Amino acid sequence: MLPNEKIDGTDLQILRILQKDAKKTTKEIAEMLHLTSSPIYERIKRLEKQKLILKYVAILDKKRLNIPITVICMVSLRYHNEGFIDKFEKQIKELKEVQECYHMAGKVDFFLKINMESLDNYHEFVRTKLSRIENIGVLESYFVLKEIMASTEYYI
Amino acid sequence: MLPNEKIDGTDLQILRILQKDAKKTTKEIAEMLHLTSSPIYERIKRLEKQKLILKYVAILDKKRLNIPITVICMVSLRYHNEGFIDKFEKQIKELKEVQECYHMAGKVDFFLKINMESLDNYHEFVRTKLSRIENIGVLESYFVLKEIMASTEYYI
DNA sequence: CATGAAACACGCGGAAG
DNA sequence: CTTCCGCGTGTTTCATG
Numbered sequence A, B: 001m002l003p004n005e006k007i008d009g010t011d012l013q014i015l016r017i018l019q020k021d022a023k024k025t026t027k028e029i030a031e032m033l034h035l036t037s038s039p040i041y042e043r044i045k046r047l048e049k050q051k052l053i054l055k056y057v058a059i060l061d062k063k064r065l066n067i068p069i070t071v072i073c074m075v076s077l078r079y080h081n082e083g084f085i086d087k088f089e090k091q092i093k094e095l096k097e098v099q100e101c102y103h104m105a106g107k108v109d110f111f112l113k114i115n116m117e118s119l120d121n122y123h124e125f126v127r128t129k130l131s132r133i134e135n136i137g138v139l140e141s142y143f144v145l146k147e148i149m150a151s152t153e154y155y156i
Numbered sequence C: 001c002a003t004g005a006a007a008c009a010c011g012c013g014g015a016a017g
Numbered sequence D: 001c002t003t004c005c006g007c008g009t010g011t012t013t014c015a016t017g
Helices: A011-022 A026-033 A037-049 A082-093 A119-128 B007-021 B025-033 B037-049 B082-093 B119-128
Strands: A053-059 A071-076 A096-102 A110-116 A134-149 B054-058 B069-077 B097-105 B110-114 B136-151
Touching: A011 A026, A011 A053, A011 A110, A011 B054, A026 A037, A026 B054, A053 A134, A053 B136, A071 A082, A071 A119, A071 B097, A071 B110, A082 A096, A082 A110, A082 B136, A096 A134, A096 B069, A110 A119, A110 B136, A119 A134, A134 B082, A134 B110, B007 B025, B007 B037, B025 B037, B037 B054, B069 B082, B082 B097, B119 B136
Parallel strands: none
Antiparallel strands: A053 B054, A071 A110, A071 A134, A096 A110, A096 B136, A134 B097, B069 B110, B069 B136, B097 B110
16 A cells, blocks of 8 residues: 655655645745755655645635534444445435545444534434435434534644 | 625635635636636635635645554543533643544543554553543544545535 | 736756765 | 755736726
């Protein structure tokens, strides 16, 4: 998977900066690392090509967008054949309200993170979309009271 | 919290584009929306000022960075006074390996998302850092087998 | 929404370790 | 031979009208 593509300390520092603020210019980064723009530019292009940097995105404010409710939903399937699992994944991917979905080890099969405008909407979502997916055994909803930390950064 | 600051359809389209790809230029967005660069530029600046756009970040590849293990950790506290909860939050924020932390409603108090290089490291992390936080009652770890969806986008 | 000036991104030839 | 520097050109950003 990873033939350790020669990531040195400078690369790591660039990655640390960009995962905090992707709008930093090569010039600014260069000053922080006591280099000129050129090597920074070349390194960033290389990191993009190597797919260490996957993409650049804007992070929006959920609450100001009127989707203040976050639900963590734990799903266990009734049957666990390969076909059933693939089918479940496919159906989940079609639900736009689901932001994240992880296949887990253990007695719970899937964790979902779902964003909603209101509890009413969540009720409607579960009733008309989620619970209509066949093969769901157990479905447990946990509501987020407060986001203590919600970062996209990795500790590198 | 939100005096619905006059977000129209064009604003929403801009936000949809930027949360997929923050590197799109105002010119490119303008072409997509059949406008010129100037109004797009002004709208983006306004959305940033209104804090609908919180920040721009680079999304990195966890596996290529040698942190392939993701753990969802469910924590229940022993005591639930205000002071205990605040103290727990403060101590969690100091653990760099914890990427996300949510205070939950229900019998589980906190969900943590933790990234690790290996299971050995996770073992060490729990032994020397997590379990040393006082007041933890129950600590359950769930390991991610596969990321089905892992987006930073909201459905807007 | 158009315009122009300033800043930035990007590519290259060359220097330096 | 790899990494960095500095300059040149083309885009983009950003303030003004």
